[in-house]
Amino acid sequence: MSTxxxxxxxxxxxxxxxxxxxxxxxxxxxxxQGRQNLNYLFTQEKEAYVSFGESSPEGFDLIVVDGxxxxxxxxQGAKLLRPGGILYLDNSDMDVQPEGGDMRVAESHLRDLAKTWKTIPVEVTDFVPGLFFVTQGMYVQRPLVKS
Structure with a gap:
């Protein structure tokens, strides 16, 4: 329901x-709801899914990776994020795959971005609004100037 x-x-x-x-x-x-402020795509092709935001002329202030x-x-999100923008990996605690699973690789990429951008990855653990369970997310913020 985040959309x-x-x-x-x-x-x-x-x-x-x-x-x-x-x-x-x-x-x-x-x-x-009469919402018309979005570009919403359905695709099951990996390339189209991952490259979806490339046609945005301005880039993005917030990218939530949750799929x-x-x-x-x-x-891909790191390339599309505007200076000062946040790249958020949602439900980073949900993957039960061993090290090397896609979620762990995504976390590793986020930590590498933090090093490149000379910032700190932030892990957030909190209750999900409207539900009674705790979940974790992780994010990095792109610096305002290129590093």
């Missing part, structure tokens, strides 16, 4: 989905 949440709070959002039933559900809810191909999306 709906952001659609009510951001001027413009871009979102990509590879689960047809979820995409259809969110599309219906967006239409019911498939997380490690590839973190790398």
């Amino acid at each position: 709906l949440w952001y659609a009510t709070r951001a001027q413009t959002i871009w979102a990509v989905e590879d689960n047809q039933s979820w995409y259809d559900k969110v599309q219906r809810m967006l239409a019911e 498939s191909y997380r490690s590839a999306c973190v790398l």
